[in-house]
Amino acid sequence: MKRIRKWPIAATAVLALALAACSSNTDTHRGAGTSDASRPTISHIHGLGIDPADNRLYVATHEGIFTPGEGGAAQRVGDSRDDFMGLTVAKAKRFLASGHPAPGADGPGNRGLIESNDSGKTWKTRSLAGEVDSHSLDYADGTIYGYDSANGLLRVSKDGTTWQDRARLRALDIAVSPNDPDTVLATTAEGVAKSIDGGKTFAAGKQPVMALVSWAKPDALYGIDTSGGLNRSTDAGMTWQKTATVPGGQPQALTAVDAQHVLAATQDGVYESRDGGKTFTKRLAGSNGDH
Template identity: 70%
Template sequence: MSKQYFAIAASAALALTLTACSGDGDSAEARTSSSSTVSHIHGVGIDPADDRLYVATHEGVFTPGENNEPQRVGDSRDDYMGFTVAKARTFLASGHPAPDAEGPGNKGLIESTDAGRTWTTKSLSGDVDFHALEYTDGTIYGYDSTNGKVRVSKDGVKWQDRATLPALDIAVNPDDTQMLLATTEAGVAKSTDGGKTFTEGAEPVLHFVSWGAPDAAYGIDGSGALHRSTDSGNTWKKVGTAPGGQPQALTAVDAERVLVATQDGVYESKNGGSTFTKRMDVASKGGH
């Protein structure tokens, strides 16, 4: 299946056309440069080293500065697609080089061990664009949008191919790494064999999913309605609505702490989606 096929699916953000993309002050200042405008977000996460928010975007990685303005981390202006905080100061990502940067069109899997300041290539450069990445119990799970398949790796270098399916996002049960959820145009699909096979999608139709705790899988639909499942994705209950329009990214940090990127900012809930606080401003252009 072609890259274009799955890029169309991602850019539509599952609009039913999926047929084919605060912490310690001194260290924060050292990591960031001048503020910039952010147009579109692909991933959000919290670094456990200092509890700082990091935001992967179409124009680089950012963190909130004064008055919630986005502050660039490092010098890169690359397009970061799949993004996850693996552990303290260690991030994994994928995407594409900035228009004026050298390198292959797909970055494969890249890694930062200095909280996003610099990045090195781990594998699959030129071949794969991961639109979703998860790191659980020492294992990396990625949704390869170039080929429309789930891939799994222990070291980020050697990969196992798992199921092929048209999806936008995946999530892994932190207590059972054989159990995955994937968002499809028909609803949430589930795997109980490490992503080798998935059930047919079942409602609700969600854009993004994230597993914050064994009994706290979160999903968000196109209107920003946040849903929670306490039974591994079998049933879902609406628990709140994120402000700011159509969602662009979702990360459940734990059972109650949830990050949502929407068209006008990054929002955080510390009570399971009942209320949200804006953490970073965004000037969105839409698209994925």
């Protein structure tokens, strides 16, 4: 296994800091980022998704779920001001997430797995409340994959209530192959680590170092590095080709919809590409919050 010290120092350091943040205690999440209830803000973006029901963009943040409203301004979805983590759109109107309660709200520090069946307007707890903080979630072939950042553990569930423990590893993000649910990728400080047994074991991470990955179609595997460089792989992560640099600095979230349609959040907002990353349009402005 290659040692981290042989890697580009800046990239590894940024990812290492992000990995450390993933395992921080929940009090940090619950006590920070309080926003004015009358003025929605977009910061600490933790997830992006397109709902097939209406093709609308949904953004999971430290202060709740948002979508572009009239004139492109951020519009809050529902009433929740919780800190939403690991948002994934399982199917039309069905969202899965994890996270932490808003400052002063009732409930355990970790929400476990929560689910919405009305495009993020309301949420209910499915499992693991008080136990798990999943900073990354993916859904493929009827199976939920969750990376428990607090415990450094990949967990898998068919029904959202009963979970199987898989590999232990230090990762920031995961992505599951859309045509082979046994193939799972994880971003680590050493590079992209690959599993071919459903996440039971992972090979050592291989360069390049990616902060985030998203795998929408067999030919639509995208990764973004720590400086915002967007990369695409058409061979399940064996090789990568840089397509562009997403504007706005350090990445916070990434979602590929298909080979041409890509969404990325950086420090100053949410960007969308409809041409495979050649050009980007800003969809929502951010407040330059850290991940």
